[in-house]
Amino acid sequence: MAAEAAKVSRKEFVSDQDVRWCPGCGDYSILANVQRVMPDLGVPRENVVFVSGIGCSSRFPYYMNTYGFHTIHGRAPAFATGIKACRPELSVWIVTGDGDGLSIGGNHLLHTIRRNVDTQILLFNNKIYGLTKGQYSPTSNLGIRTKSTPQGSIDHPIDPIGFALGCGATFVARTIDVDAKHMQEVLTRAHEHKGTAFVEILQNCPVFNDGVWDELQDRKTRADASLVLEQGQPLVFGSPGSLRGIVLENGIPSVIELGDDEDPASRGVMVHDERAPSASYAGVLATLQRPDFPLPVGVFRAVEKPTYEAMLQAQVDRAIAERGRGDLQALLNSGDTWQI
Amino acid sequence: MTANQTQKTKPSELVESVAIRFAGDSGDGMQLTGTKFTDETALAGNDLSTFPDFPAEIRAPAGTLAGVSGFQIHFSSHDIHTPADRPDVLIAFNPAALRANVEDVRPGGMVIINIDAFNQKSLVRAGYQDDPLPELRERFKLVEIPFTTLNREALQGLGLSAREVDRCKNFFALGLLCWLYGRPMAATERWLGSKFKGDVLEGNLRTLRAGHAFGETTELFPASFVVPSAKIESGTYRNITGNQALAWGIVAAGVQMERDVFLGAYPITPASDVLHEVARFRHFGVKTFQAEDEIAAASSTIGAAFAGQLAVTVSSGPGFVLKQEALGLAVMVELPLVAINVQRAGPSTGSPTKTEQGDLLAVLFGRHSMSSLPILAASTPGDCFHTVLEAFRIAVRYMTPVIVLSDGYLANSAEPWKIPDVASLERAPVRxxxxxxxxxxxxxxxxxxxxxxxxxxxxxxxxxxxxxxxxxxxxxxxxxxxxxxxxxxxxxxxxxxxxxxxxLPPVEVDGPDSGRLLVVGWGGTKGSITAAVEAAREEGLEVSQIHLRHLNPFPSNLGEVLRRFEKVLLPELSDGHLALLLRARYLVDVQSYSKVEGQPFKVAELVDAIRKLHAA
Known part of the structure; x- marks a missing residue:
């Protein structure tokens, strides 16, 4: 069986449907990377379910040759909760976007994360509404001019990572559409995590918000614009000759310059710990935003908590163990009855 | 010490049926008192019907009209269908309860008041300018009993606080009523024993028995009453409310269809009790999920259906409309699930604890575009059980969401229910x-x-x-x-x-197959309509009756049945939703009789409507 599973190829996860995203859309690379990691996760194809809401990202399930459910706007996490609650053995993936997940569906995202339902939530963040043709989204930058904000957006944006941490997420990560290797590592980690794994994927919309992640996508600027999180490693970014580190004083992060041969620890640079029991450290990381700081990518937080579906199943199992499987006739006859 | 059954020393009078209303503050325990009296009445073998009527506020300010909670029980030595239009007996625990209810009492009926609660201040709080008692003595058999004092005397020497003592007084009244109508008290005593212990148990038992003994010795009641047991179909019976029957129907579906159940719901009056009740049955493999909102409740339910579970969601009007987009998806993806709407008076928040049938058009047409789905309506508390079972069978057989309509009246009303033999229920294993x-x-x-x-x-x-x-x-x-x-x-x-x-089974006409007048009904009005039709027949009117469970699609022979009658009357607790549908669908001149007051029909008003149309 194991040998057979190993032979499963990426192609088997590709459905026969034509992909209909715009040319150059970041969704193509995300789809390719998800299809690439699937064979290595060791889950039989029939046990994989992709659930989505509405929006460009939410077309995703149609292109996966697994079970898939394209639902209604913003509600995918609630559908997924019903699926996972009933069938804990299934591998359930939620695909959403910044509008679907954080605007109309913000409530469901919050509660699914809070309950720690064992699902993978992939939030494609392109900071714009695509399928409705270019309105600003809850992650759009303040002042952005779109069809619905001709004078500029006056909404303060929300940061998906900070949101997930605030909901009590047990696994939070960020990756980027163009970095295949990094994304595959993050997706694999997300799948391995027991509980809600929240992954923000920075994704470019070439039609309505082109270039919004340019400095993170461009190899020339990426080293300075991003901070790659690695467990046990100091928070150092930049290139030799211009290395910098993140230090924390009185709870406030700042950037210091480092010499190439300097030991970051001796300068007080923070060491990454995704397993920190308190979420406050990850919360500080989430505040690191462009342009004052590099944008962290990688796993912010990975801790264990009981999952919703496991606790629910345990209640059922315990009730049956203690009381025996329910007897309908006995139930109907329970309490006060009388004969006529 | 065992309960000493005192030798009956007073005479007893035979009566065929009685309706009693308990009324007091929301915190006075009226619903509990009524429920316990109902249990004892059922065990005494009477047919019965109840109507709890309480405010949405949990504890409105004490002594005000807003806080009055009532529970009416009608019991009889013959078959009855409603909680009765007017109570024969009112027990009022304070002036507000008296003022809110006394005009409903049958002229010449008995009004028992807790005279301890009547003073200048409480009369003013209830809105009385003058002492109402002299005038009421003229019109009713007014019985003034110092319940508070008698209860305190009965509980002297127990280690209960003054507040705890006073909280027991409803059981003094219950004991008295049990004496007055020859009810046993064993079931209540058992229930108390399972619920309380120590001094609280002792206090409740003591005051219950003291109330009983008071009836026997007081000169206020020259006689007690006997309501002989009813002649109903033989079998094993229990009391059941509509919400309990819905919950048990959900559990039964899992057993009869051999697949575990998932219930996704969000708390809302008057549907929450279904969630509470189903949540007790984890040992049937049932999973309940209290969702973050109505939309998530519906969505998780559809997810569960996709995953292969027997899936159900339950709500009431304002919550149900939030589920409509999700139900449209369920229509599109053709997945089986049951969505229950325990209707309440609206629009908007409306009157959460009051009943209505105003959601029929909303559940039929409230989703955008063409999204037809089956709709079933339960007609009695016990019928809720069988309606849910049928809804699940239709859902799975036809791969469709199915809507079940109940209402606030069915939800909380109790009736004796012949317990079905599980072996006789249809088995329909999921494939x-x-x-x-x-x-x-x-x-x-x-x-x-x-x-x-x-x-x-x-x-x-x-x-x-x-x-x-x-x-x-x-x-x-x-x-x-x-x-x-x-x-x-x-x-x-x-x-x-x-x-x-x-x-679907064809519609069966009760009464002549054709003729002058057909009364059509659906849902929770069955009791009132049946009682009214029976009363009209006793007056010599020729009246036939049908009552619909299937509202979409209609039974195949419905149009043909309607056309066999000269007149068709359709009483509805809405502005005529089904009447509109029948007129449109069958081109029959259906006359709507509508009432939208948050209350069930009174039998008398329906008899009146029947008389008028019959004569027209």
């Missing part, structure tokens, strides 16, 4: 699509008889497929925007729902 080794799975290939698509659940090798809200190609289920295909899929879904009528 999923089988795994496929090769070949292409067709998620929208249909069963030629039912037009249902296969239920192919995750975990089944070879059946991997994608569904969603976008228009689907016939057979393959792939996304398709082709115009003829869109029309065809709409037509197929419509035909599928209409085809359910072929399997």
């Amino acid at each position: 999923f699509a089988e795994p496929m080794a090769d070949g292409e799975f067709k998620p929208y290939a249909r069963d030629p008889e039912t037009l249902a698509r296969p239920w192919a659940i995750p975990g089944t090798p070879g059946l991997e497929h994608r569904i969603g809200g976008l228009t689907k190609q016939d057979i393959t289920g792939n996304v398709s925007y082709a115009a003829p295909n869109h029309g065809r899929m709409n037509e197929l879904r419509k035909q599928k729902i209409e085809g359910i009528a072929d399997a």
Whole structure:
């Protein structure tokens, strides 16, 4: 069986449907990377379910040759909760976007994360509404001019990572559409995590918000614009000759310059710990935003908590163990009855 | 010490039926007192019907009209259908309860008041300018009993606080009423024993028995009453409320269809009790999920159906409309689930604890575009059980969401219910699509008889497929925007729902098959309408009656039945939703009799409506 599973190829996860995203859309690379990691996760194809809401990202399930459910706007996490609650053995993936997940569906995202339902939530963040043709989204930058904000957006944006941490997420990560290797590592980690794994994927919309992640996508600027999180490693970014580190004083992060041969620890640079029991450290990381700081990518937080579906199943199992499987006739006859 | 059954020393009078209303502050325990009296009445073998009527506020300011909670029970030595239009006896625990209820009491009826609660201040708080008692003595048999004092005397010497002592006084009244109508008290004593212990148990038992003994010794009551047991079909009976029956029907569906149940719900009056009750049955394999909102409740339920569970969601009007978009998806993806709407008075928040039948058109047409689905309505508390079971069978057989309508009156009313023999209930084990080794799975290939698509659940090798809200190609289920295909899929879904009528039992007419007047009803008004029809027949009027459970599709012979009568009367607790549908569908001149006051029909007003139309 194991040998057979190993032979499963990426192609088997590709459905026969034509992909209909715009040319150059970041969704193509995300789809390719998800299809690439699937064979290595060791889950039989029939046990994989992709659930989505509405929006460009939410077309995703149609292109996966697994079970898939394209639902209604913003509600995918609630559908997924019903699926996972009933069938804990299934591998359930939620695909959403910044509008679907954080605007109309913000409530469901919050509660699914809070309950720690064992699902993978992939939030494609392109900071714009695509399928409705270019309105600003809850992650759009303040002042952005779109069809619905001709004078500029006056909404303060929300940061998906900070949101997930605030909901009590047990696994939070960020990756980027163009970095295949990094994304595959993050997706694999997300799948391995027991509980809600929240992954923000920075994704470019070439039609309505082109270039919004340019400095993170461009190899020339990426080293300075991003901070790659690695467990046990100091928070150092930049290139030799211009290395910098993140230090924390009185709870406030700042950037210091480092010499190439300097030991970051001796300068007080923070060491990454995704397993920190308190979420406050990850919360500080989430505040690191462009342009004052590099944008962290990688796993912010990975801790264990009981999952919703496991606790629910345990209640059922315990009730049956203690009381025996329910007897309908006995139930109907329970309490006060009388004969006529 | 065992309860000493005192020798009956007072005479007893035979009465056929009695209606009693308990009324007091929301915190006075009126619902509990009424429920316990109901249990004892059932055990005494009477037919009965109850009507709890309470405010939405948990504890409105004490002594005000806003805080009055009432519980009416009608019991009889013959078959009865309603909690009675007017109580024969009112027990009022304070002036507000008296003022809110006394005008409902039958002229010459008995009004028992807690005279301890009557003073200048409480009379003013209830809105009385003058002492109402002298005038009431003229019109009613007014019995003034110092319940508070008698209860305190009975509980002297117990280690209870003054507040705890006073909280027991409803059981003094219960003991008295049990004496007055010859009810046993053993079930109440058992219940107290299971609920309380120590001094609280002792206090409640003592005051209950003291109330009973007071009846026997006081000169206020020269005689007690005997209501002989009713002659009803033999069998084992229990009391059941509509919400309890819905919950048990949900649990029963899991057993009869051999598949575990998932209930997703969000708390809302008057439907929450269904969630509470089902949550007790984890040992039946039932999973309940209290969702973050109504939309998530519906969505998680559809997710559960996709995963292969017997899925159900329950709500009431304002919550139910929030589920409509999700239900539209369930229509589109053709997944089986049951959505229950325990209707309440609206629009908007309306009167959460009051009843109405105002959601029929909303559940039929409230989703956008063409999204027909089956609708069933329960007609009595016990019928809620069988209606839910049938709804699940239809859902799975035809792969469709099914709506069940109950209402606030059925939800909380109790009636004696003949306990079904489980072996006699239909078994309908769920069958999923089988795994496929090769070949292409067709998620929208249909069963030629039912037009249902296969239920192919995750975990089944070879059946991997994608569904969603976008228009689907016939057979393959792939996304398709082709115009003829869109029309065809709409037509197929419509035909599928209409085809359910072929399997429904034909409408059966109670009374003559044709003639002068047919009274049509649906849902929770069955008791009132049946009682009114019986009363009209006693007056010599020729009246026939039908009561519909299936509101979409209608039974195949409905139009033909309607056309056999000269006049058709349709009482509804709405502004005539079903009347509108029947007129449109069958071109029959249906006369709507509508009432939208948050209260059930009174029998008298329906008899009046029958008389008028009969004579017209």
